[in-house]
Amino acid sequence: MSVRRALDVTAAAVAFVLFWKLIVVVGNYPVFILPAPEVVAERFVSAWLDGTMEPNAAQTLLEVVLGFALGASAALVAGYALARSRLIERVLSPYLVAAQATPILALAPLLALWFGSGLLSKVVICALIVFFPVAVATMVGLRNVDRRLLEMARSFRATPWQLLWTLELPAAMPGIMGGMRVGVTLAVVGAIIGEWAGGEQGLGVLINLARGSLFDIPLLFATLLTVALLGVVLYLIVALVERRIVGPRG
Amino acid sequence: MSDLGPQRRPRPRGRSARAWFVLPAVIALxxxxxxSPASSTAPGSSSSAPASSAGPAGSLAPSSSAPSSSVAAAGASGTGVSGSVTHLTVGLGYIPSVQFAQFYLAQQAGYYRAAGLDVTFQNKIDPDLVVLVGQGNLDAGIADGTSVIPAVSQGIPIRYIATIYGTFPNIVFAKASSGITTAGDLKGKRIGTPCKCGSSWIMLQALLQSAHLTTSDVQIVEYPDYSQEAAVYRGAVDAATGYTNNEPLQLESQGQKVVVLHVDQTLPLPGPGLISSTQTIATKGAALRAFVAATLRAMRDIEANPQKGFDAALAVVPQLKSQQALQMSILKATIATWQSPYTQAHGLGAIDQAGWQQSVSFMSGLPEHLVPHPVTVSQLVDPSLLPSG
Incomplete structure (x- = not known):
């Protein structure tokens, strides 16, 4: 990252914190309405040091990683099938769109009922929320492969596997990785929703506890900050993988 | 750092950097x-608790969003004072339900209007209600006493001004065939509960402590979808937490004999009651006093004639008619929780301050750190708004 970019990012962060602080000062908000950034920062540090945050963050991270792996894997297969078969697309597309249009928030309690309030239901929710963007990105990416290249490869009697591995996947990878970027941040949202619907541990559970039982609003904000950082870090990891595979964007 | 968006055209550096700081300042202002202005009351000077956690007793799907009924002049829905009428916005828990019959009756019978009040009800979930009352967006609300203690400890400026549930409504219930008759019988048993949080979790810990047990002596099974009643019915758990005016009645309606364990005999935890903010008490104390008196009057009416309460609730929640017998039994069970030995001696709505002190001591020792900053009973309750106060 260039010095200029680092400066921009730092300036944006500083501006955000100043903006936040200014609202608190000008509005004269008490801690239970909007805690000041330094109060949240203090609670963030204390929650990590006293062991409040770590096990919950680890649980959410586990759910996100497993759910993303499951959802993205299934979406890659489904995206390939959708790209290759008009019949499959015609048959499955309405269900995929309908599933995407159904709020996961409404489905989460049902999934908790069917799969229990343990790890499995959270993984399923994450997988469901990840599936659609990755599947669509895969389908679109594969369909946009240059037909002339495909015809040329076929003229050299490339097998379907060779076509996929040496031509289609590399060509579709920028699109697929774009879907992965969206998917991994949605997976964090899915894990939190799953934990809201029931669970013993996780950042979503901690949000509920901080808000509903403890009335510890700085802890609520500190947990939200952790969730946001988790999303950003995962996004950057996917972006890094993308850069290694595809090269820099733009 | 990786790109987060498309490449942008380079801009003059100085202007860009200044914009980062100037623009947020303008937007912040x-x-x-x-x-909306926040309460300026110093944190820690008052307290409140949510009533929505009083559970889904008698809850039916609401016919609309939040019932907003006003007895006074049309258009009077704010929280200010106009002429001789004082507007009050009051938060009731969860969704419209037969358990709020006293508020509906006081409204429909004109008790509030006669007291110079224009009352608007809003239904809120528990944590929202506590914060909204503390913030002053709601003038009053019904909230769990066990939520008031952590809320005040965290600096939310609310006070508990009248007891509605003199008997703590959260209970442990089991089928009579389970053999459970005392708290000690829970040892080693599977106990269903929605979550390890809230008033039910506090009650369970108090109940277990009365038998020298802790939650590690039982097997906790969470039912976040509140399906613990069904779990007891089908034997998936031996007992479960619930509400005295809900799950036991539902089980009995299915022909089951039910055992109910109350915590009150060992620890008089404060049940749901009316809360208000210290600022609202200071600015609208007379109106709140009138509101409390009118509500208590309706409670006495319903105690004398439950049908009056049911009819008032039916006017707000027409769906009650489809389960008339069950809903009436829920109302009667709710009425039974309004009184306790303390309220019978000191009057409906009276606040048992010694019980509050015991509850603060108990909750301060719980592993959840519910009381991070010390609180006194005088910071939690304000009995001055009661008719006898």
Whole structure:
């Protein structure tokens, strides 16, 4: 990252914190309405040091990683099938769109009922929320492969596997990785929703506890900050993988 | 750092950097100017608790969003004072339900209007209600006493001004065939509960402590979808937490004999009651006093004639008619929780301050750190708004 970019990012962060602080000062908000950034920062540090945050963050991270792996894997297969078969697309597309249009928030309690309030239901929710963007990105990416290249490869009697591995996947990878970027941040949202619907541990559970039982609003904000950082870090990891595979964007 | 968006055209550096700081400042000033002013009361000087956690007893799907009924002049829905009428916005828990019959009756019978009040009800979930009352967006609300203690400890400026549930409504229930008759019998048993949080979790810990047990002596099974009643019915758990005016009645309606364990005999935890903010008490104390008196009057009416309460609730929640017998039994069970030995001696709505002190001591020792900052009973309750106060 260039010095200029680092400066921009730092300036944006500083501006955000100043903006936040200014609202608190000008509005004269008490801690239970909007805690000041330094109060949240203090609670963030204390929650990590006293062991409040770590096990919950680890649980959410586990759910996100497993759910993303499951959802993205299934979406890659489904995206390939959708790209290759008009019949499959015609048959499955309405269900995929309908599933995407159904709020996961409404489905989460049902999934908790069917799969229990343990790890499995959270993984399923994450997988469901990840599936659609990755599947669509895969389908679109594969369909946009240059037909002339495909015809040329076929003229050299490339097998379907060779076509996929040496031509289609590399060509579709920028699109697929774009879907992965969206998917991994949605997976964090899915894990939190799953934990809201029931669970013993996780950042979503901690949000509920901080808000509903403890009335510890700085802890609520500190947990939200952790969730946001988790999303950003995962996004950057996917972006890094993308850069290694595809090269820099733009 | 990786790109987060498309490449942008380079801009003059100085202007860009200044914009990062100037623009947020302008937006912040506008936002703060537009935002509703927060209570300026010093944190820790008052308290409140949510009533929505009083459970889904008698709850039916609401016919609309939040019932908003006003007895006074049309258009009077704010929280200010106009002429001789004082507007009050009161938060009731969860969704419209037969358990709020006293508020509906006081409204429909004109008790509030006669007291110079224009009352609007809003239904809120528990944590929202506590914060909204503390913030002053609601003038009063019904909230769990066990939520008031952590809320005040965290600096939310609310006070508990009248007891509605003199008997703590959260209970442990089991089928009579389970053999459970005392708290000690829970040892080693599977106990269903929605979550390890809230008033039910506090009650369970108090109940277990009365038998020298802790939650590690039982097997906790969570039912976040509140399906613990069904779990007891089908034997998936031996007992479960619930509400005295809900799950036991539902089980009995299915022909089951039910055992109910109350915590009150060992620890008089404060049940749901009316809360208000210290600022609202200071500015609208007379109106709140009138509101409490009118509500208590309706409670006495319903105690004398439950049908009056049911009819008032039916006017707000017409769906009650489809389960008339069950809903009436829920109302009767609710009425039974309004009184306790303390309220019978000191009057309906009276606040048992010694019980509050015991509850603060108990909750301060719980592993959840519910009381991070010390609180006194005088910071939690304000009995001065009761008719006898």
């Amino acid at each position: 506008l936002a703060a100017a537009c935002a």
